[in-house]
Amino acid sequence: MALSLESRSASRRDTRRPAGPRPVRGGHSPLARRQRRIFGPFLAIPLMLYLVLFIGPTLYSVYAAFTKWDGINSPTWRGTDNFTALVDDPLFQEAFWNTLLILVVVGLGIFVLAFSFMLLLRDMKGKGFVRGVIFLPHIVSPIVLAIFWGFLLRHDGLLNALIVKLGGEPVAWIGPDSAFLMIMIAMVWISTGFYVAILMAGVDRIPAYFYEDASLAGASAWQKLRHITLPLSWDVISVAAVLWTISSVKVFEFIYAFGASQGTMPPTYEWNAAVFVYGVTFGGQTPQYRFGYACASAVVMLLLVSGMVAILRRAMRRDAVQF
Amino acid sequence: MATSTTSRPKVLRPLGSTAVWLFVAFCLFAFVFMLMSSFKNSSEILNTPWSLPTSLDFGNWGRAWTDSGFGEAAVNTVLLVVTASVVVVGVSAPAAYALSRRTGRLSGGITMLFVIGLGIPLQVIVLPLYSVLAELGLIDSLFGLFLVYVATHLPFTVFLLTGFFRSLPNELEEAAALDGVSATGTFFRIMLPLARGGLVTALLLNAIGLWNETLLGLMFIQSTEKYTLSLALIGFIQQQQYSGADYGALFAGVSITIIPMLLLYLWLGRRITEGLTAGLGK
Secondary structure, X not given: OHHHHHHHHHHHHHHHOXXXXXXXXXXXXXXXXXXXXHHHHHHHHHHHHHHHHHHHHHHHHHHXXXXXXXXXXXXXXXXXXXXXXXXXXXXXXXXXXXXXXXXXXXXXXXXXXXXXXXXXXXXXXXXXHHHHHHHHHHHOOHHHHHHHHXXXXXXXXXXXXXXXXXXXXXXXXXXXXXXXXXXXXXXXXXXXXXXXXXXXXXXXXXXXXXHHHHHHOOOOHHHHHHHHHHHHOHHHHHHHHHHHHHHHHHOOHHHHHHHHOOOOOOOHHHOOHHHHHHHOOOOOOOOOOOXXXXXXXHHHHHHHHHHHHHHHHHHOOOOOOXX | OOOOOOOOOOOHHHHHHHHHHHHHHHHHHHHHHXXXXXXXXXXXXXXXXXXXXXXOOOHHHHHHHHOOOHHHHHHHHHXXXXXXXXXXXXHHHHHHHHHHOOOOHHHXXXXXXXXXXXXXXXXXXXXXXXXXXXXXXOOOOHHHHHHHHHHXXXXXXXXXXXXXXXXXXOHHHHHHHHOOOOHHHHHHHXXXXXXXXXHHHHHHHHHHHHHOOOHXXXXXXXXXXXXXXXXXXXXXXXXXXXXXXXXXXXXXXXXXXXXXXXXXXXXXXXXXXHHHHHOOOO
16 A cells, blocks of 8 residues: 555656756655665555554544444444533543643643753763663653552651651641642652753753853853753753653553552542543443543543644744754 | 853752752662562561661562562563564664655655654553454453554654664665665665664663553453563552552562663663653754
């Protein structure tokens, strides 16, 4: 399939654009012809796998959002009923709100922390070591981190043990009012190191003589930040913002494992949208298998991500500074 | 370096450095605590969480490995991670090369299609995927999970490798063509060896991601003998509510899960951080 599409578009382009001053790659050179021949065979397998097991399911999910479906029998059309039901569902409202909290509040927390760390680390001793250690949470399973977080905060846990030793009263960290806040703090802890690494990779490319020139001209640290660091790392910051938007909506494992130690599913005040999908299908003692409903909620989140990414890209667009 | 000047408020910097070092200390503590607790028993972990283990007793490890199924899970995980990351890089590399060498509308469109996949949250695809796998009889099958792992990691791998192949100069192929090497031969004998660095990075990043993967396993695997390490950990936590707590074995299981990643990170840390961040800096 890929092959036939390919040759069609190639021939169309050839008739429309007779030989002109094009780069060698797309033109009529023998080299381009050779590379056109391997294009189909090289792409066939991955493209097929991707279409069948990724793009196909995505499109089907959008369709299933408008149906009643249990995953086994074929779906029956119900129009927009799933979406109106979602709006009225307190469980989904909670999950949606929690997702937004992770996206915005945790995102800002990570950004502020990562940006300050990056500024501090630029001229700090042992910055390689620091950068290496704070990246650690990113390479281990969120399940493991959730187990640790649970041990830290449970009633007879590490933090309370320390408080008692210092003569205080144990605190109920994991209650209905505070549990989600604790999850949010954990998210900041887990992700900061990763974003420090990204920001530093961007900032490290800024040539040192910019700062030397600025110092000679008598610029203050604030002016250097404002006129050198910020504009020249803007690209990286905007990529990081998009990346966080995408990954914040995917957060699942940590919440699931953190909450599931008290039952088969986390308490509903800890749910986010991804946990919601699992909760109304496979999760819990008596699974509900509401596939269509869950697909509708997933589609809402997909729209949220696309919207946010579009807004971010528009809002953060600047003329690229070449250096 | 050049940014430190005297005009910055003098209190801010020491305060900030202290915060950074506290953060570092907390990260280190978390890992030391988990590894240390794998040598303690439940009451020691709860009553004297801050103290060192009294002996280097591997009893917890033995119980976790055999009785709690972490051994079996480790074998499954290694098998899945190795095959899936090798296959995903193997099929992505030719695709990425082909995409990097053409500038037409079709190639641009396919590249875009893979990029879109980066932004689609997994919860969007898991349910239809479940019925596809059910149709194929691949629910509760490690091969089914392997297929899903490959498919879900294609977008990232193709994206990463396309960028990498783009950075290799075009002149190499021209020279190869003049020497009469076929296009396929050029790819396998010239471009692939040159791209070794990128391939290793892609392999490494996929392996780490797959080692820690949980959601897909949770959805598609049911029987305990097919559990991956993440699933075994979840199963262990949930079982404890009924069978009583054996925190020593839990942390032995945790250690089995994290130690391979920690070793990999100690060995190839720079490559991992750079791989994860380099493609984004552009």
